[in-house]
Amino acid sequence: MTSERKTLLDRELFTEALRHMSEADLRYLNRMVVERLNLLDQARSTVQLAQFAQGDRVSFIANDGMEKHGTVLRLNKKTVSLRTDDQMLWKVSPGLLRKPGR
Structure with a gap:
C-alpha cells in the first residue's frame, strides 16, 4: 500500500512539475519518453521472438x-x-x- 501511495504522490508531483517546464524541457522529456517506450517495445518483441525457431x-x-x-x-x-x-x-x-x- 505504501508503494502504491508513493507512486500516486510521485505522479502528482510530476504533473505539477510538468506545468512549470519550458518548451525545451518538455521536448527533452518527450525524447526520453519515446526512447524508453521504444526500448520496452524492443524487449517485448525479443521475448516474443525467442519463442520461435526456424522450421517451427x-x-x-x-x-x-x-x-x-x-x-x-x-x-x-x-x-x-x-x-x-x-x-x-x-x-x-x-x-x-x-x-x-x-
Whole structure:
C-alpha cells in the first residue's frame, strides 16, 4: 500500500512539475519518453521472438479472419517470415503467432 501511495504522490508531483517546464524541457522529456517506450517495445518483441525457431510450425489469424498454418523461415528484428501451407510468404508479428496445440 505504501508503494502504491508513493507512486500516486510521485505522479502528482510530476504533473505539477510538468506545468512549470519550458518548451525545451518538455521536448527533452518527450525524447526520453519515446526512447524508453521504444526500448520496452524492443524487449517485448525479443521475448516474443525467442519463442520461435526456424522450421517451427505455427498458425495465425489473417486479416480476412481465416486461420493460416505455415512454417517459420526466418526470425527478423520485429517479425517472423513464414511460408503458409498454400505457399504464400508472410511477415507476421510474433505476438500473433501460435504453435500447434496452444
